[in-house]
Amino acid sequence: MMDSTAERGAPKRSFASASNLESILQSSSGGVLLAVAILGIILGLTTKDFFSAVNFVVLARSFSVMAVVGLAQMIIIGTGGMNLSVGAIGGLAGVATGGVMDALGYSPALAIPAGLCVGALCGLVNGWLITRLGVSGVTSFLVTLASGSVFTGINLGITRANPFYNLPADFRLIGSLKIAGIPLLLFLMLGLALALALMFRYLGLGRQLLALGGNITAAELSGVPINRVVITSHVLCGVLAAFAAILLTSRLGSAQPDVGKDWLLPSFAAPIIGGTSLAGGKVSVAGAVLGAILLAVISNGLVFLSIDVYWNQFIQGIIILAAVGLDRVRTISAERLERRQA
Amino acid sequence: MGIVRKTFGNVARSDIAGVVSAVVVFSLFLAVTTAGFATLFNLDSLSRTIAITTIVGFAQLSVLSIGHFNLALGPMGALGAVCAGALMEDFGVPVVLSILAGILLGTLAGAVQGGLIVKTGINPFVITLSLYSVYLGGVTAVTKAKFYSHMPQAFNNIGIVSVLDVPLLFIVALAIGIVLWILTARTAFGRQLLATGANPAAAQFSGIPTQRVIVTAHAASGCLAAAAGILLASRLGSAQISIGNDWMLVSFAAPVLGGTILSGGKVSVIGTIFGAVLMSLITNALVLTGVSYFWFQSFLGAILLAAFAIDRARLAYIRGMK
Numbered sequence: 001m002m003d004s005t006a007e008r009g010a011p012k013r014s015f016a017s018a019s020n021l022e023s024i025l026q027s028s029s030g031g032v033l034l035a036v037a038i039l040g041i042i043l044g045l046t047t048k049d050f051f052s053a054v055n056f057v058v059l060a061r062s063f064s065v066m067a068v069v070g071l072a073q074m075i076i077i078g079t080g081g082m083n084l085s086v087g088a089i090g091g092l093a094g095v096a097t098g099g100v101m102d103a104l105g106y107s108p109a110l111a112i113p114a115g116l117c118v119g120a121l122c123g124l125v126n127g128w129l130i131t132r133l134g135v136s137g138v139t140s141f142l143v144t145l146a147s148g149s150v151f152t153g154i155n156l157g158i159t160r161a162n163p164f165y166n167l168p169a170d171f172r173l174i175g176s177l178k179i180a181g182i183p184l185l186l187f188l189m190l191g192l193a194l195a196l197a198l199m200f201r202y203l204g205l206g207r208q209l210l211a212l213g214g215n216i217t218a219a220e221l222s223g224v225p226i227n228r229v230v231i232t233s234h235v236l237c238g239v240l241a242a243f244a245a246i247l248l249t250s251r252l253g254s255a256q257p258d259v260g261k262d263w264l265l266p267s268f269a270a271p272i273i274g275g276t277s278l279a280g281g282k283v284s285v286a287g288a289v290l291g292a293i294l295l296a297v298i299s300n301g302l303v304f305l306s307i308d309v310y311w312n313q314f315i316q317g318i319i320i321l322a323a324v325g326l327d328r329v330r331t332i333s334a335e336r337l338e339r340r341q342a
Numbered sequence: 343m344g345i346v347r348k349t350f351g352n353v354a355r356s357d358i359a360g361v362v363s364a365v366v367v368f369s370l371f372l373a374v375t376t377a378g379f380a381t382l383f384n385l386d387s388l389s390r391t392i393a394i395t396t397i398v399g400f401a402q403l404s405v406l407s408i409g410h411f412n413l414a415l416g417p418m419g420a421l422g423a424v425c426a427g428a429l430m431e432d433f434g435v436p437v438v439l440s441i442l443a444g445i446l447l448g449t450l451a452g453a454v455q456g457g458l459i460v461k462t463g464i465n466p467f468v469i470t471l472s473l474y475s476v477y478l479g480g481v482t483a484v485t486k487a488k489f490y491s492h493m494p495q496a497f498n499n500i501g502i503v504s505v506l507d508v509p510l511l512f513i514v515a516l517a518i519g520i521v522l523w524i525l526t527a528r529t530a531f532g533r534q535l536l537a538t539g540a541n542p543a544a545a546q547f548s549g550i551p552t553q554r555v556i557v558t559a560h561a562a563s564g565c566l567a568a569a570a571g572i573l574l575a576s577r578l579g580s581a582q583i584s585i586g587n588d589w590m591l592v593s594f595a596a597p598v599l600g601g602t603i604l605s606g607g608k609v610s611v612i613g614t615i616f617g618a619v620l621m622s623l624i625t626n627a628l629v630l631t632g633v634s635y636f637w638f639q640s641f642l643g644a645i646l647l648a649a650f651a652i653d654r655a656r657l658a659y660i661r662g663m664k
Contacts, residue, residue, distance in 0.1 A: 082467070129647065133654045138604050141411065141467075142594065146646035149591050153640025160636060265475050268468070278465045310486060314479030320472040324464050 070270030080280025098255020123238025213280025399596030422568025427581025452564020501577030540607030
């Protein structure tokens with residue numbers, strides 16, 4: 001449904017299946033949705049208060065931010081690259097936004113665009129460097145590894161590791177406002193997800209991004225402006241990372257320099273669990289969002305089950321391995337089926 | 343790419359001559375301009391830092407040779423250090439046995455990583471990224487992030503003593519370097535390693551047991567990472583899970599600066615040593631000139647970018663030669 005792929009020979013699961021339900025379940029997003037549902041039911045039955053309104057709000061705020069982070073990474077994965085600096089960009093954009101309000105005294109109306117611009121700039125640097133050094137997975141790995149360090153360095157250099165505490169009330173409102181009991185953050189995240197899904201499906205840029213990830217040589221020969229697409233994808237990624245940081249900063253009530261420090265794994269985990277292929281060329285917006293929800297439910301559940309929070313990181317690693325492993329099994333058996341039918 | 347090639351063409355051609363001359367020039371510069379550099383105290387401390395940085399670089403070099411990246415290198419270091427520390431402090435196990443156990447754990451962690459890569463066919467990046475979480479999360483959860491700082495003095499001495507004014511750490515690092523150089527440049531296994539890195543398919547068709555090579559490379563990486571972690575714990579006098587958390591950047595920078603090509607098939611052990619020396623010199627210079635610690639990250643990142651640009655130019659040059 002919300003899966004987009006640029007490969008013409010890709011199994012047309014969503015379109016050729018008899019029933020819609022069947023196709024939903026067969027897609028990777030369906031698998032994650034099922035996992036979330038099962039986990040949620042188990043937790044709801046075995047613990048008190050998991051299904052409470054308060055917990056829903058806590059969960060929603062948490063996964064809304066991480067879903068945006070996952071979507072930011074998803075864009076780059078879709079082009080066949082990776083961005084190890086999403087957390088660093090988020091951190092820098094967050095303190096930039098906070099600094100504009102706290103240290104410079106401007107209103108959120110100026111600070112938020114400023115933060116987004118910082119994100120865009122960081123993305124521009126990434127994209128430019130990658131195109132300069134030869135677009136490839138290895139290049140994007142190393143460039144963003146290095147640039148992440150540079151951005152974090154700038155972040156720490158400016159703030160001296162001190163947060164910005166004096167944020168205006170109307171800025172903090174974004175993170176705390178609820179509409180009919182549902183956090184505003186959730187609506188913002190869903191709006192963004194919808195926009196991205198539409199972009200990948202209907203906008204030329206979306207198709208170009210996926211073409212790049214599918215087969216860079218073919219894309220280049222088809223006239224896709226590789227360098228421009230790479231730079232645009234990283235700028236977009238940077239803006240999204242900044243957006244996530246701004247949402248988080250609003251929720252926290254202060255601009256913390258260590259925002260984004262632990263974003264690396266979840267930024268990959270959410271899209272990968274949700275069906276985005278690391279090889280590029282195929283993204284799943286719904287999958288990325290559901291992946292973020294799954295990870296948040298797991299974290300949240302550990303607290304309710306009184307399991308040491310230290311195990312959270314361990315379990316997240318296992319989940320990704322399991323998810324990718326399952327996907328591999330599915331791919332192999334699909335290939336075997338195709339070969340037998342041929 | 344053309345501008346990159348022209349700019350770095352000379353450096354590319356000279357291979358390790360580039361990093362060696364950079365080290366020499368920079369050292370002389372520091373000795374002359376920066377007070378406190380050429381003191382015995384500073385050089386002693388510097389050589390210990392170089393020793394550990396070098397071994398970290400070697401750990402990453404092990405997998406770079408086959409064209410893989412070990413993102414779980416830091417946690418493997420923490421695993422080794424915390425395992426040894428826990429055994430010595432909580433269970434009173436003798437120092438030598440504890441160290442061996444820690445190194446064994448690291449080797450196992452690496453072997454598991456290599457095994458997963460080979461057996462599941464999942465993208466190595468995803469596997470090492472996930473194992474980063476698994477290993478770090480695992481050791482954190484098992485030890486509840488405990489700080490081990492009451493280890494036997496015999497253990498702590500490893501990081502402190504010197505032999506004829508040369509720190510033991512430095513000697514160990516050099517010894518490891520010699521072993522690695524012999525392995526990669528003079529043995530059949532070394533050739534198998536590099537062949538697998540240069541072209542896995544061709545290597546397999548030539549009869550090289552690529553699966554075994556890959557597992558061994560990752561196991562070696564884990565072994566060296568654990569060794570580095572244990573040596574660092576000895577120097578610090580404490581073993582904690584934060585060991586290795588800032589190794590990622592340096593582990594790539596040292597080999598790349600020294601001439602190792604990231605796509606695999608070409609390694610330089612000596613180059614890695616000089617790369618580690620250069621990185622340590624830069625950090626030392628930043629400390630001595632009073633640059634705020636907070637800007638270190640930016641410097642190191644910029645260095646890595648420069649190193650990578652040189653790496654790409656080298657690759658383009660080599661490809662251009664064919």
